[in-house]
Amino acid sequence: MFQNLQDKLDRAFKVLKGQGNITEINVAETMKEIRKALLDADVNYKTAKAFTDEVKQKALGQNVLTSISPGQLLTKIMNDELTALMGGSATDLDLSKNPTVILIAGLNGAGKTTFSGKLAKYLKEKRGRKPLLVAGDVYRPAAIDQLEVLAQQVDVPVYTNRESKDPIGIAQAGVTEAKQKGYNVVIVDTAGRLAIDEALMNEISAVKDATQPHEILFVVDAMTGQDAVNTAKAFNDRLDFTGAVLTKLDGDTRGGAALSIKSVVNKPIxxxxxxxxxxxLDVFHPDRMASRILGMGDVVSLVERAQQQFDEKEAAELQRKIRKNKFDFNDFKNQIQQIKKMGNMKDLMGMIPGVGKAIKDVDIDDDAFKPIEAIINSMTPYERENPDAIDQKRRARIAKGSGTDLVEVNKLMKQFGDMRKVMKQMSNPAAMARMMRGAPKMPMGR
Structure with missing residues (x-):
């Protein structure tokens, strides 16, 4: 996420590396590089210039403390200003009305239908709402089918009318259906349209007038950069939307849309x-995104993703097994499954401070766990529950059955054994205390 922008900002900060203080000359040179990095990331020119002017003014007004370098100070200022540029803080949906009507708008191919399904899942599972999806795209072939499939996946009802080609009537009927059946959120998926298509823009304006939505979300493909911002402005002029949604941020995103939308349209992401x-699907937090763009990680989001997969009963049972040294390959496989559910591996590792830069050129495949899972799946139920019983003869059979070799199986067995020892020690307060007493003493600063 934003890898190219991260790399270019890193190079810009190197201008100040080794400098003893901040001066008009070295700051001007650094700002020139930062502005180039932002423009290369397809950030709006006026936004990039205003941003670097503000950072320069703040930097020149700061005294550099002896404990930090000019580069560190500029990173802090950049972090604060990037956060402000993207909106300052997260902006919540207004769900106070019953039913709350949410209109989804955007260009063709931006991912509106998929987002509608994701939003329904988010509102149901994390906000305790009863959403109803409304299939309002009457033009794209299979659009209704796609929404029905997604609705089935997230276990949310969907209102459709395959006989009608009137999106305004369908949207109104969907809201009526929600009122009659007790759904407290209505998500109206609409057809993609071009900002220059006057007829379609008039049509979505009419849908807005007919349904009086409480939220209008403009869905935009983050990879389109500056074009996304121009389109957002055109849509906002017609719809006055309440917020933007950036899709496909897991791709090789330049970053222009995320950094420009708030300043150009004055609407939050x-x-x-x-x-x-x-x-x-994540709530957009400007401060966390700023940290990630600067390569400082995002531990809060990482913890939140982990908590989404956390089950208290499972965790208590796992803790009990660890204390008794009964942690087995079934438990190990279960932990792998939970990690995989958290998302893209490289993206997850990039949330750890300092790791993002270290792995930027490393190819981390989401299938990295496949050989481990294949080895575990090749074990018998008895072997999974009794790792200590897996002798060399069993290991040879497991290697053959998993399509790996004996070296890989032996390596996994050693790593698993080492992990069990550490987990057992960490679950035993007395053992931990002994380890701490045996640790070398750190010199105290004066």
């Missing part, structure tokens, strides 16, 4: 799509 799975 409310959600970001980070993958194709139905749970790959």
């Amino acid at each position: 409310k959600f970001i799509g980070t993958g194709e799975k139905m749970d790959a």
